[in-house]
Amino acid sequence: MVAIMTLELQRFYEDYWSYEMCKVLMEKYHQKARQERYEIFTSLITTKIRDGESITTHLQRMQRYVDHLLKLNVNFDEDMAINIVLHFFPACYDQFKMTYHMSNEEVTLSKLQGLLRTVESGLKGKSVESTPIRATASILAI
Numbered sequence: 510m511v512a513i514m515t516l517e518l519q520r521f522y523e524d525y526w527s528y529e530m531c532k533v534l535m536e537k538y539h540q541k542a543r544q545e546r547y548e549i550f551t552s553l554i555t556t557k558i559r560d561g562e563s564i565t566t567h568l569q570r571m572q573r574y575v576d577h578l579l580k581l582n583v584n585f586d587e588d589m590a591i592n593i594v595l596h597f598f599p600a601c602y603d604q605f606k607m608t609y610h611m612s613n614e615e616v617t618l619s620k621l622q623g624l625l626r627t628v629e630s631g632l633k634g635k636s637v638e639s640t641p642i643r644a645t646a647s648i649l650a651i
Contacts, residue, residue, distance in 0.1 A: 546581045549574055558599055564629050565622055568594060572618050587617055594618070602628070 522530045553574040558567045575590045595606050605628050609616070616624070 542581055546578065546583055549577050549581070550583070553578070553593065554597075557597065564598065564602065564625050568618070568622050568625060571597075572622070575618065590618060591616065591621055594621070 522533075525533070553571060556567075556571060556574070558564065571594045575594075578585075595609065598606060605625070609621075609624075
């Protein structure tokens, strides 16, 4: 284990038993990984498509978040990742989402990206608007 460490870490841990070394390293890096998982997941669920951005570019950004979470041992299946991604698509993709959910075909994020390229080419020229904010009800004063 020591052989794959940097020289500085080798010197620091030279008097440790393997078990002690693992325990110290886990304590040291566990909190950092936990914080990183939180930040990446927050980025994933709060990302919105930018004005003028193609849906495939948006999907690629979201897929990078998913891949990063998988590297950090966040276990969720491909279906969950696709559902999260589909949830944040603009309203002009509602027909695509409905068709996707009605089909029984198994789709990966990569295959979804290919399907979206086809749909996006059909939507060229249409403006992609963000979801409108609903006005709150007026309060009448008596």
